[in-house]
Amino acid sequence: MKILIVDDDPAMAKSIRGILATVGLNAHSVTRGQLAIDELQLHPYDLVLLDLNMPDMDGTEVLHHINAHKIDTSVIVVSGESEIKKAIEVLRAGAKDFIRKPYSTDELLFSIKNVCEKKALQLQNREMVEKLEESEALHRFIVHNSPDLLYMLDRCGNFVFVNKNTIKLLGYSRKELIGKHYSDVVYAKDLAKANMFFNNGHFPINTSSLELRLVCKNQDNLLHVEVRALNIEKKIAGGYKLGRHNTLTQNFIGTYGVARDITERKRSEEIIRFQMNHDLLTGLPNRTLLNEHLAALITHAGQHHEKFAVLFIDINRFKLINDTYGQSIGDDFLRSFASTLRRELREGDTLARLGGDEFILLLPDIDSEADAMTVADKIIAQASMPYLHNGHEIHYTLSVGIAIFPEHGETREELIKNVDTAVCNAKTKTGSRYCLYNRNLKNQNSQKVFIENLIRDSIKHDRFVVFYQPQIDLPLKKIHAVEALVRIMSPNKKLILPGKFIDIAEETSLINDIGEIVLEKVCHDINRWRGLGLQIRVSINMSAQQLAMEYFADTFLGRLEEHAINPADIELELTENVLVQNMKRTIANIVQLTDAGIKIAIDDFGTGYSSLSYLDRLPLNTLKLDKSFVQKISEENQQDTIIPAMINVSNGLQLDFIAEGVETKIQHEYLLNLGHCIAQGFYYSKPLSYDQLITFVKKHGLS
Known part of the structure; x- marks a missing residue:
């Protein structure tokens, strides 16, 4: 094994060479980062013992060079650096281990042995992959799909082979899984599509892949997997062949497949989906989800001849709160306000934040306009109680616009437009007031006209x-x-x-x-x-x-x-x-x-x-x-x-x-x-x- 020591302290390099010599290992040493790079370009090394703090080029730069030029070597950082962040940084950058000076002889030799064993295992795996690439279709299938879980079912759908990853991820022992039917580990709600995919346990139909949820042994965890499978048929002349057939033959002996763990991907997708449909500050539905709920409510109410109300809630002069107390307190106020409103709602109501200080409330299945006005009164009454922050009272008022389906609009666009008109008119009243839409109300568009004229004048001049x-x-x-x-x-x-x-x-x-x-x-x-x-x-x-x-x-x-x-x-x-x-x-x-x-x-x-x-x-x-x-x-x-x-x-x-x-x-x-x-x-x-x-x-x- 060829080892390169990179340390600007000659005495330290000499000490490491002495330690390595006790176990029959020889090493070459250099005192600068650039010299290490030059040496790695000229000669192959199995292992680099790398110091971080060096005068001309620190060890982190050497590590980045090794990664950037894909130099085939393993790196153990040996440094006096005490910050845990630095250790995390170099390990993320590709170092196999981090040993802090001063260290014991056993600690250094154990780390070197551990890294060498891992590298040997990687070489074995690489050789195995090369052999698999030369093997029959079964081996090629495994390699090309890079499986996490490997399994084989007999013609009845029972497990006859599982690999270590399957055992590890599902929590069962090999003995517990072998002979068990695949349906025993499939989540109940996914069983119908699993049976369709595996054609009732005989062999998979012509489907490229399927996402399923598997039940782990502890019953608390669900494993999301993407399943791929091939049926196996016995050759007439002996051996096996793989393929997809839509008719059961006497030569069919079972199914071979792979399942890739996509649990983390599913969690990330759920988080992203939530973020895309909810306001990040308050956790309320955003405009996207509001539009979906409103469209569904219009359809349902139209079919059942029901009324529902749309309330537009605006916090008057909220900008003044932000400017006076700062955005952080303004955000806390909005969160508290949203939380207070939610506690007053029925289970089927929808409260959404459009942005800034604007909220929309959907009240399904109401009997009359009076019901909506009663809710508006309750919301406005909440504003009579000041928001408390660090002993300071923040007083605020609300304006609420109300539109009723179907009297004030039968489409999403009409309802939002008319409730916006109502809240604009509510703002013209003194204090906290609500306004029920009617066709005689005028929309407050004068500000838009002013801005448009400003833009045109600015273009001209x-x-x-x-x-x-x-x-x-x-x-x-x-x-x-x-x-x-x-x-x-x-x-x-x-x-x-x-x-x-x-x-x-x-x-x-x-x-x-x-x-x-x-x-x-x-x-x-x-x-x-x-x-x-x-x-x-x-x-x-x-x-x-x-x-x-x-x-x-x-x-x-x-x-x-x-x-x-x-x-x-x-x-x-x-x-x-x-x-x-x-x-x-x-x-x-x-x-x-x-x-x-x-x-x-x-x-x-x-x-x-x-x-x-x-x-x-x-x-x-x-x-x-x-x-x-x-x-x-x-x-x-x-x-x-x-x-x-x-x-x-x-x-x-x-x-x-x-x-x-x-x-x-x-x-x-x-x-x-x-x-x-x-x-x-x-x-x-x-x-x-x-x-x-x-x-x-x-x-x-x-x-």
């Missing part, structure tokens, strides 16, 4: 400005890219943020004009950076309307060509719901843009309405996690997050992963410890003007 927020490569601590963020500079020199005008711009199609203005300004700034010797990638937000335009890609690329902009310097951010609007034309534009070299990022990942299936079907480069996930990270609940699962998804698809909305040191350190991640938020920098960004780049550098 060139009042749009572009700021840039850096995206930080956490391992490198340098700028990865910047996101272009548009604002309006009002005539009185105040910045108007996009939250005030983007929705109106999309409703009026003025978003296309804004998009052209932003692109023009970004191209101009990129050329100015180029004159300073800087190459900065810019991420630009794209709306669904722009991407659905027939010649959008041609126009966009033409504008880049006019300014001599390299498409690789541009990344377009799309929200998930963009992908479900005019899908065909949108995807055609995306493909044309990526073929030209433009990068594509999915913004607000995890909150959209589309299926995760698009991730491996579209030419994507980046997943940008919605800030609501990051905001959940705190010192108390660092384990209660699905961000590691999201990163695994992006790593598996070889996509960059950006976490936005990082505002605290705890959030920053959490993301830093997860490994390679790009982060964006006020913790690193607010959106910067052109001149401010130049100063920021000079200070932090580019990755």
Whole structure:
């Protein structure tokens, strides 16, 4: 066995060589990280004993080099580093063990022996795989499907073979499983489809795979598996053959199959599904799930000639609470408010949060408008009790709009529109009041008209400005890219943020004009950076309307060509719901843009309405996690997050992963410890003007 010792302390290296010599092992030593890399490139080594703290290149960099260049060696880190985080980091990076100095001779030799035995086992497994590849169809089937559980059933459906993983995961002994019918370990609710798959225990029908739940021995756990199977028939001349047949023959002797454990994947999918359909702050249904419940309620009430009520609940001047006490207390208030409302509801009622301080309540099966008004009175009465926080009383009032099905609308759109009109009119009343919709009410659209006029005037007088927020490569601590963020500079020199005008711009199609203005300004700034010797990638937000335009890609690329902009310097951010609007034309534009070299990022990942299936079907480069996930990270609940699962998804698809909305040191350190991640938020920098960004780049550098 060839061993390389990497330690900047010659005395320590000599000591290790002496220890190895006692068991007949020889070792070569070097004192610097670069020398270790040079040696590994020239000569093969079975094992590297690697120190972390060295002057020119630390051990972590050597370890990353070994991984990056796929050098076939095992690494044991031998270091005086005392932080457990460092040990976790190097083990995640591929080290086989971590030994802290000072150590005993037995500890070092035991670790080396353990690593060598594992490597020998890996070599044995590799040889076994090579033999399997040369074997008959049965062996090829096992290899190609990389099974976790291997099993064989006889013609009656009883187990005649199970591997160790099957025993381990189900909790039974081999003796308990052999002879047991497959139905004994299938969850009762999945038994019908299991019987169909295995054709009542005889052999599988022509189905590629099936997801089942298996019951473990302790009865408390369900194992989610993806099952694949082949029937086995005896050859006339002896031996066996595998295949799929839809008729039972006398030569059929049983079934061979594999089952892959997908329990963790199912749990992740359930978490993601919950996040996509619920408000992360309050746990209430979000707009997506509300629309589903409302559509189902309309169908049911229409068929049974029932009434139901829609209540729009708005917290008056909630922004003042946020501005006065801070967002954290504002969030606590919203959680408490939602919890209080839920306690007053019937089992069949639905309370949803639309966002901000707006809630919708569905009251099915009511007798009259009076029932809905009674509930509104109770809700408003709750607001008479102030919210208590650290001894301080926070007083608030509510406005409630009411619409009744079918009198005030027979479709989802009509009901939401009319209840919105009702709550707008309720706001004009003094204190906490409710308003029942009637056709004489006027919708409060004057503010929308004002915003639309502001946008048109800003386009005419060139009042749009572009700021840039850096995206930080956490391992490198340098700028990865910047996101272009548009604002309006009002005539009185105040910045108007996009939250005030983007929705109106999309409703009026003025978003296309804004998009052209932003692109023009970004191209101009990129050329100015180029004159300073800087190459900065810019991420630009794209709306669904722009991407659905027939010649959008041609126009966009033409504008880049006019300014001599390299498409690789541009990344377009799309929200998930963009992908479900005019899908065909949108995807055609995306493909044309990526073929030209433009990068594509999915913004607000995890909150959209589309299926995760698009991730491996579209030419994507980046997943940008919605800030609501990051905001959940705190010192108390660092384990209660699905961000590691999201990163695994992006790593598996070889996509960059950006976490936005990082505002605290705890959030920053959490993301830093997860490994390679790009982060964006006020913790690193607010959106910067052109001149401010130049100063920021000079200070932090580019990755």
